[in-house]
Structure formats: structure tokens, C-alpha cells
Amino acid sequence: MATLVAGPSGIDFDNLLISDLLLGDTIEATSTRFVLKDGAWLEEFTGTFTYANDELSGGTVTGWRETEAGELKFDVQGFSVPVATFVGWAETNDNEGARSGILAGADQITGSAFADRMWGYAGNDTLEGGGGQDFLRGNDGDDSLSGGAEFDDLHGNIGNDTVDGGLGTDWVVGGQGNDLLRGGEDDSYDVVYGNLGNDTCYGGDGADWVRGGQGDDSLSAGGGADWIWGDRGNDTIEGGAGADIFFVFGEAGTDRVLDFNAAEGDVVRVEAGYTYSAAQVGADVVVSVGGGAQVVLVGRTLAALGDGWLVGG
Template sequence: MVISMAAASAPTTEYVNMYTLNLFSLAGGTTTSSTANRMVIEFGRGNGVVLNGSFTYGADGALSGGTLTGFEEYYAGVKGFDVLGASVPVLDFANLINANDFEGVLNAIFGGIDSISGSPMSDYLNGMAGPDTLSGLDGDDYLDGSAGDDVILGGNGADSVRGLEDNDTIEGGAGDDDVNGNMGIDLVHGGAGNDTVRGGQGNDVIYGDAGDDGHVNGNLGDDQVFGGVGADTLYGGQGADVLRGDEDNDWLSGDLGNDVLYGGAGADRFLFRAGSGVDVVGDFNYAAGDRVQLAPGTAYSLTTVGADAVINLGVGDQIILTGTGAAGAEWVVFA
């Protein structure tokens, strides 16, 4: 099924929300045209819905059967939603409308394999059940993949993107986005802009991409977290994570679990606290400005094991700086 709102408008010019469809008002509209493959229902002031499909009618002219294959919505005479490729028994559809079961309507139409494209405005899109491709295009969009292995593209604008269930591929796109893979094994990109990116549950791969990303977090699972270009703040969350700050001056915290951290280029801060586990910093460079940051008052001791410096925090917590040789107290700061 293909759902397009690329030329969409709405009662305002601010948003298009699939939860406020004219479709839900069909029971109160006036049928102005009905043929074997097209029904037009109007609500006045240029608002209406065109139902497409194959329809049959009884002797009294009432709808008696057929299949709904799509619909077009109009707001003040301008096309909004344009849905193709549906396959819903029209009497089942009519029963859902008459029962005001709007969630049932959405699942009946959008619950399969969908490709949903947004508009230049701020869209609210939900893929419902099944594997979907959602594209927000322009505007500050809210995109929810729901159940299924989804591909979700935020596009331009400050978007909120949620994978929700299953194994999703998510791209926030340009703009300052809030992106969350939620459940499943996800591939999550913040895209250009200063983003907040979370992997959610599962063993995820997360990229902050270009921009100063203030919160790039693997959350639950054994995650791979990449900052990309910009001064980023990376968190591993729970699990055995690998964090890479990449370019610029980054802040990295493995959080819980035994993690491996790489700051990359720039003067990076590696943050640790009690309960962090045994963490490894693979590219610590004091001369380049890298520092280990601990909470004020944290007791520690320094040892050297082979070519590695080891910062012991007690109770099994260690920070191993590989290949640095002996560490100095000036390598550790408190904040």
C-alpha cells in the first residue's frame, strides 16, 4: 500500500494527522456520487472523501458489497491523504465507521505492508502493524513505526521518530531530532543536526552523525554507539557496549556493564562512576587533551599492568587505558 501526503493540506497549514482523518466523519457526510468504482462523500466547505474500489449496490441504491482499495481526502478543496493499494471489504469498513471504531479503521487500512510519505507540513504518521516505510519529508513530524520491521525517515525538520517494536532502520534526517529505536535490534541514525538518539532495548547500532549531539544513548543491550562529526555526549547504557566519539571534543560514559570506549580525534572526556564495571579506553591521549572524569570525592588508585594504565575505583570497578604506560594523577579530573 502507498500512502502519500506530498501535496497535502489540512484545515490549518500546520499539520496533517492521520488520527484526524475526514474518513472518520463519513457517517455524517452526504454521498453526492456513487459508481461501480468511486464514491464521493462531502461535508461542505470543500471538505470530503473520495472512496475508490469496486462497489455494488442494492435495488434501493444502498451499498451492498465490494472492496475498498483506496481513498482521497480533501480539505477546503485541496487534496490531503491519498491512499492506494488497500484491500478492505467495504461492508466491514462501513461497519467500523458506523461503530466509531477509528482504531479498527486505521488497522484495516494501514495494518499491512505500507509506504507512507508525509507532507511539507508537520505530520503525525503511524505505520500500525506490519513492516512499513515512513517518510516524514519536510516539517516537524512525529513518526511511529509501531509493530513490524520498519524503515523510518524523518526528513527535514525537528522530528520525533519512534521505531517501537521489532527490528527497525531509522534516520532522523536534517534538523534537531529526537530518535528512539525502542524494542528490537535497530540501526538508528540521528542525521544532520543536534540530535537526541536512543537505541532502546536490544543490541543496537546508533549513530549521532553530523552535529553536536547532546544525548546518544545505547540504553539496554550490547550496543555500538558512534558520535560522528561534532562535540557529542555518548552513553552506553546497560550492557557491554562499544562507544566511539569519532571527531571533535566528546564526552563518553559507558554506564553499567563492561564497555570499550574510543574518543577519536579531539580532547575527550571519559566519565566513570561507582558500579561502572571494568571499562577499557582504547585510545586515551593525555597530550591531546583527553581526561578521565570522576565524581567529586571518588577514591581511586593508579597501577600499571604491562603497557596499560589501570585506574582502580574499588569493588571490582576499573578503567584500563590501553598502551599509555604509567598514568599520572593529572590525567584524572573531578566534576
């Protein structure tokens, strides 16, 4: 497990380059520290090091800290990579191999108050964007992503992930696996998309766009005038307060809407090109769409719904 902390100005993992190490001059070489300098840049390595003929010859790297003119760029600790492997990455410009090798476990990755571009690799990682407009990807493993303030673009990708947009307008996507997704608790506009798997999606306050994707999902849009799309699978949906649009197309599954409220302006909208009808079935209203999809308005009666709640196109 490695712990990576971004510097105060933010980090972009595409700029975490091990190939730059070949440009530096050695200014310190002990059994526990190896430091390279290239102009204002310092690359400080910790671990256990051995030398032959005054040249680094072996050992293990467990920490890497990069600074420019005294300002931290990043600090990553707690990994374990043989020196020979590290040198091989540098000599072959294998920057992606270095990033994936260092961050191969269940890692803690923390951003800055500014814009960060960060992602995990193998393992169950925790990524915290902090302030700024962040780009976070969990990739493999059951990851936890938190965007923090401002607009964030968050994707859990593979695994059963927990993704929270935080404050500001956010793009929150689960990917593969059974994910728990939250747009955030403020009244900003969030896009929350479960994608594959049986996902739980929360829009939060504000006018949000919440889509389940494939699988049997649970969607709760929260306050505001939301656009809610169960998509494929048999989904359970709560629109919350506000005039919500419940979208359905012909090849969707059977979606159950638990709190449909025509008096608040809720609408079932059928994608253009599909036939549809509504009927009272026991205690519920069932909208049937050509293609096999259904929307069940739990505990509602046709007579009480009035006009304008079911539209096409």
C-alpha cells in the same frame, strides 16, 4: 505492507482520525472508489466495494488519500482492510485501532520538509522524517529511522533498530534490542543513547553525548569534545579527535577505551561519591572504581599520562 506519504505541510499521526469520516457526504461510489466530502476536505478510498440499497455494504479498502482545499494531507496505499472493519473503527471512534490496523506490516512511512510526528506499529518499518523537526518512533519490529535535516527526536523502541539522526542536532535512542545508532555526520550536538541491548553508537562530528546503557556496547563519539558514558555492561569505546570526557560510576562494567589521548585533553571522570585509583596493568592503564567498575585505557602508561586526566565528581 503499506506505504504512507505525508502532505507538504507535514503530518501528526494523532490527527490521522478515522472518526472524521462520519462527517462527510458521499460524492462518488463505484466498485473501485468511494469518496466522502466535508467542506474543503476530501476522503478518497480505493479498493473493491459493494453496495446494497445505494449504501456501502462490503468489500476491501486498500488505499486512503486525504486532501484539504486540494492540498494533500496524507496518502496511504498498499494495505488491506475489510470495509466492515473500517466502518467499525469510524463508528466507535477507534482512531488508534485504525492506525495500527492499517500500518500492521513492514511499512514505508515518509514525512515532509516540515515537522512530522509519525510512528510505526507491528512489522519492520522504515520511517523517513525528511526536513523539519521530526518525532519518529519505530515501536515493534526491526525498524529503520532517519531524521533528515534539523532537530529530530528518534526512538527505535522494541526490536533491533537502525536510527540515523541526519543533519542538525538530534536525539537518537535505541530502546530494546541490539541497535545501530548514528547521531549524524555534521558538527551539530547529538545525544545518542543505546539503552537496552548490545548497541553500536556513533556520535559523528561535533560535541556529542554518547551513552551505551545496559548491555555490551560499542561507542564511537567521533570528532569534537564529547561526553561518553559506557554505562552498564562491558563496553568498547573510541572518543575520536577532541577533548573527550569518559564518564564512569561504581556499578558500571569494564569499559575499554581504545584511543585515550591526554595530550588532546581527554579525561576520565568518576561520578561523585566513589573512590577510585589508577594502576599500570601490563600494557594498559586501569582505573578501578569503588563498586566494581573499571576503565581500561588500552596501550597507555601512567608515566606518559601526566596530571589532570583522572578526576572525581
